Amino acid sequence: MALEVMAQADVPIPLDVAFRVEPGELLALVGHSGSGKTTLLRMIAGLWRPQVARVAVNGTAWLDTAARVDLPTHRRRVGIVFQNYALFPHMTAVQNVIAAMDTPDLGEAERVLDLVNLHGLADRKPAQLSGGQQQRVAVARALARRPEALLLDEPFSAVDRATREKLYGEIIDLRASLAMPVVLVTHDMNEAQLLADRMVVIERGRVVRTGTTAEVMADPDALRAMGIREVAAMLPAVVVEHGADGLTRLDAPTGPLFLPGVEGAPGTRVRVRIMAHDVILSRLRPEGLSAQNIIAGKVARVVPGAGPGVMVHIDVAGHEMLARITRRAAEQMVLAPGETVHAILKSMSVARDHVAHTPDMGRASE
Amino acid sequence: MDWTALWLSMRLAAWTVAILLPISVLMGRFLAYRQFRAKGMVEALVMLPLVLPPTVFGFYLLVAFGRNSPVGDLWQGLFGHQLVFSFEGLVVASVIFNLPFAVQPAQRGFEAIPVEVREAASCCGMSPLASLWKVELPLAWPGLMTAMVLTFAHTLGEFGIVLMVGGSIPGETKTIAISIYDKVQGFDDRSAGIMSAVLVAISLFTIALTYWLSARMGRRLS
Known part of the structure; x- marks a missing residue:
């Protein structure tokens, strides 16, 4: 169930990128803001379409401009955690999770909420939850979709540092039970190094370096884009x-x-x-x-x-x-x-x- | 007290609201989400009835729906009576004249929904229709509610256009606003007073109901 991504575009930003994510693997797309990483994530989800592109999961094309294949977003089995979570404000936590299910299943929704450590908060509205709790609901909602690809768009950027440390741990734990490819978009090299198996460094819409986290983090040339001070073991x-x-x-x-x-x-x-x-x-x-x-x-x-x-x-x-x-x-x-x-x-x-x-x-x- | 006129006005307002609700959802949603070249033009056209004198607007409708117009001929052929000076004609005029009062608040309602929330809906596997029903309508509801109340209240009070397009046929096109005018012309101040008071009461009740509903909605949302 690997995720294959290829994209070429001139607008809104020049883009020439190709990468592959294996099942169960967490790939970090790193780069500065404006490098095109979020745009790529939106393309995988079907929220943006470049001139030339191919997105395939498990060999099935979601988007293939050459073959004129373009599944609408709601027909792609994709779980996404938005930067500001984008929870449905009129629904409770558990209703948010159920909204992503093919058939409503309260028991399953509560199980997923337990998985992200949200027991007891199922009946709260997003406005009554802290930033970290909202992020957990967003993760639960993404998982409830039973996604073939899980996409995380700067999911830790809106919470304070203490919460972030805790959430890192939770994502690390959660990953053991995830079988689908996961793509994390971030500009935080610490985050990428702690969470990712492999990294793709993007600069101005181009791949500068692809490799295991250890390889990329030891390569000053790869990190020139991100700042050499980020090199770490x-x-x-x-x-x-x-x-x-x-x-x-x-x-x-x-x-x-x-x-x-x-x-x-x-x-x-x-x-x-x-x-x-x-x-x-x-x-x-x-x-x-x-x-x-x-x-x-x-x-x-x-x-x-x-x-x-x-x-x-x-x-x-x-x-x-x-x-x-x-x-x-x-x-x-x-x-x-x-x-x-x-x-x-x-x-x-x-x-x-x-x-x-x-x-x-x-x-x-x- | 002219109960026939009041009942006619209520029916006219109810029909206008019923027809404008789906129109304002479709148009409001379209104008809120889409960016296109002629958008400003379309928005200006929708707002036109707001600035045009009702008599001017009524005059054009009279010409457009009249006996020798294509629309008027078609209607005559289909239903065997004129469109102008009939209740149906009044409904059509009222719907067009109330477009800004319905579409504008609906558009604002849909615009208030963050783009990512709509995107999240489709990422949750919701088709556009499911997204409209489960996410967008509940969130845009305050705007739609305002649209409907404004339309209802505005229809009850409309005078000039009703007179132009409908004439003043009792039971067919003579609304409460025109009836009040007639009573004043006939020096029947007592009846005019009672009817005006009833109209004030109805308008007040409608507005209060909206505020109450939207406050309840606000609590539900937060």
């Missing part, structure tokens, strides 16, 4: 204990990590996003530093960029860390593949919303 870790001083101790393959106030009981598996420009390198293990995290590893490669910077890929127990340092520093340190380096990370440089828990298949059976 992702480390898996497990919550060990919450210190009385507010620091959480995590165990990572790279050794212990101390980060401020990570949510989750001991044993929770998380992923930590470490920005390449936050990492300092040292040949010798430094002493007397304020930084709480000193991680030893081996230089895998040193990739020069166009400017004064280089990207150092460090292998730490089979995981990759990234450090963006100046070319001058790399020369002074005589960094070469195979050499031992210590990566230094301030605890305070890891933002709370750069930590997300990992989907845990075991939890559902508890």
Whole structure:
């Protein structure tokens, strides 16, 4: 049930894009506002039609300008979460969900609302719900359509940061039960890296880079469009204990990590996003530093960029860390593949919303 | 008290509302959602009866529906009597004359629905008809309600055009507004007073009912 998308257009924006999303895969379309990513999402849903395009799900064309196929939106089995949710204001949460069903089924609607953690709020109108709760209703409504493709258009941009962190976790959990291709449109690289399996970077209507999240996030050229400061590595870790001083101790393959106030009981598996420009390198293990995290590893490669910077890929127990340092520093340190380096990370440089828990298949059976 | 005239006016208003409701839904929705070159032109045409003197408008309708006009001939052939100076003619004139009072509020009602909400309806698998019934009509209802009440009240009070197109035939085209005028001409101030008071009461009741309904609707929506 893969989703195949191809589009070429001159108006309203120049567009030349093709990508494919596998069943169960979450693909992030990233780019600045005006890059054409939302337009692509609207095209998949049938809300916009370019000059030349093809959208097919599971081999069946929804839109094929060459073959003159163009299913109207209501005949495409598509679930969409709009940026501002676009809930039906005159209906309660559960009525909103039922509105997307082929045949009204109250039991099923309540099950879907439970799935997005909205039990007990089924009879509230959208105006009586918080932003985060409205977003959950929108997700439930999209799922109630039994979509063959799920489309998320900047679904976290309208809520505050604390709510967003919580919603990331919920989407990550939910994904384990989703079998359809999912497309997430976002301009937030953190969001994309935490949630997506693969990424398509779009700049002015063109694909700059397609690849797995790790590949794209380690590629300064791909990220030039989004800002090189977004380059980051992702480390898996497990919550060990919450210190009385507010620091959480995590165990990572790279050794212990101390980060401020990570949510989750001991044993929770998380992923930590470490920005390449936050990492300092040292040949010798430094002493007397304020930084709480000193991680030893081996230089895998040193990739020069166009400017004064280089990207150092460090292998730490089979995981990759990234450090963006100046070319001058790399020369002074005589960094070469195979050499031992210590990566230094301030605890305070890891933002709370750069930590997300990992989907845990075991939890559902508890 | 001229009960025949009052009853005639009520029937005329009810028919006008009944015919204009679907027209205002279709036209209001079309004008609210579509952008096209001649849109300003169409909107101006719909608004024309609002600015034209009723006598001028009535004169043109008289010419258009009269004995020697194609429409008048057709009507005569189909129903065996004239369109002008008949109740049916009055209904047709009233429908056209009330277009701005019905279409304009309906259009505003549909315009108030966010585009994404309509898009969400089709993404939920609703056909255009299902979307109209389940999402758009409930949301545009305050506008449609205003349209219908304005049309009803305005029809009750219309004078000039009714006189021009209908004449003043008791039981056929003599509405309450014309009857009041007749009574005043005949120095029957008492009857004119009673009928005016009844008209005031009916208008007040209708407006109050709308406000009450739209307040209830407002609560339901929020």
